[in-house]
Amino acid sequence: MIENLIDVALLVFLVILAITIVRIRDLFAAGMMFAIYSLLSSALFAVLDAGDVALTEAAVGAGISTLLVLACLALVRRYEHPTGGHNLIALIVVLITGALLVYATLDLPEFGAADNPAQVHVGPFYIENTYPDMGIPNMVAAVLASYRSIDTMGEVFVVFAAALAVYALLSVRPHKNMPGVRRRPVKRLKSPRQAEADPPVAGKEQAP
Amino acid sequence: MTLLGISHYWFVIVLMMLGFYCVIARGNMIKKIMGLNLFQTSVFILFVAAGKVIDGSTPILRDGVEVYANPLPHVIVLTAIVVGVAITATGLALAVRIQEAYGTIEDDHLGDDVDGDDD
Incomplete structure (x- = not known):
């Protein structure tokens, strides 16, 4: 309580x-x-x-x-x-979705009860077998790194793909000839002193 | 079923809908990514709440403890947290890239003429 x-x-x-x-x-x-x-x-x-x-x-x-x-x-x-006021359509969509989800919670099992479906099916297997199988007391680590290690390897691939995507996005400097790139205000991306030193040719020099 | 037995789910739904509203109604891309994170954290809370057993304990085996929380939701949430950071990093990199190309990260201003922009 x-x-x-x-x-x-x-x-x-x-x-x-x-x-x-x-x-x-x-x-x-x-x-x-x-x-x-x-x-x-x-x-x-x-x-x-x-x-x-x-x-x-x-x-x-x-x-x-x-x-x-x-x-x-x-x-x-x-x-x-600043945008003007609230977005009424978004508010209505969110409220309808929330109301449907609240209706769905009425069928969920009571919070924390020991005989919930989640607690009686697969969970006890890991609680009983982790120590005999793996010899370590931490069940979460045992499931993560041993029982479901292939899942964790997939997660590593996901992180690698994300790192690759971030590198690909940030390694290319935009220049005027790239499609979709408009003349950007260079002054905002530079420190004031740098912009003062070479204001007009800055964009030109960056283009490879 | 008591009110306390179901209130967790309702709080989770409120958090989830706040994140959802932030994603669809806010024009700023960093704000959208924050809304995505709000949504995601609410799902984590839902999963962890599903694994909780009252009077249970953290799923680390030790003497004198009989009832443990269900370890499986915890494993799934651990995986999801790391994937969530990967999504955040990719989204923010996209926002930076859009800022470089368009000079703004506001949805409504992407079509504006950069020369006429007063900021």
């Missing part, structure tokens, strides 16, 4: 943070809010008995994702362009 109330308090904080992230115009502040959001959700995972997930979310969600957003903000404008 007390555990449930802690969950609910954390979830209320998460909802408040999510509303702030959606509404705020300052992208730097939104990035910081997102770091707090990830940290709070990792606290929620810890309360929900998911130790490994909490550690990973704290390191990856709060750490690396925030770093990526900050690195991106160094290259783009800090403030989001």
Whole structure:
């Protein structure tokens, strides 16, 4: 019961943070809010008995994702362009989807009950056999690296493909002859001193 | 079924719909990626909540503990977190690339003439 109330308090904080992230115009502040959001959700995972997930979310969600957003903000404008009011169609779509999902939750099993379908079918096999099979006490690590190691290898391929995509996207500097590239304002991408030194020929020199 | 027994799912749905709204209604691409992350985190919470057993414990075998949480949702969420970071990195790289080519990352301003842009 007390555990449930802690969950609910954390979830209320998460909802408040999510509303702030959606509404705020300052992208730097939104990035910081997102770091707090990830940290709070990792606290929620810890309360929900998911130790490994909490550690990973704290390191990856709060750490690396925030770093990526900050690195991106160094290259783009800090403030989001204001749009007029709410998007009514989007709001209606979101509300209808949410109402359908709430209707679907009425069929879900009660939270945390020991005889839920998820707890009686495959889960006990790993709880019983991890130590005899692998000899390590951490079931999550055993499933991740041994029982389902092929899945983890696929995940590594996904990360490799993403790294390759990021490299491909950022290694090519745009120039005027590329299709779809218009004359971009060079001044914003350079430091003021650099732009002062060579303002007109900067774009020309970058073209290979 | 009590209200506390189902409230987790409703909070997850609220978070999910906030992320969904952020993705479809916000024009800024960094904001869209943040909305995607909100959505994703809410799915993680749903999965981890499905594996929770009341009075259970973290799935690490030790003496004196009888009831463990289900380890399988945790494994799936671990994989999904890493894939989520890969998606975030790719999306942000695309945003940077679009900024370089178009001078803006706002949806509504992509068609604008760069020369006439006042920012």
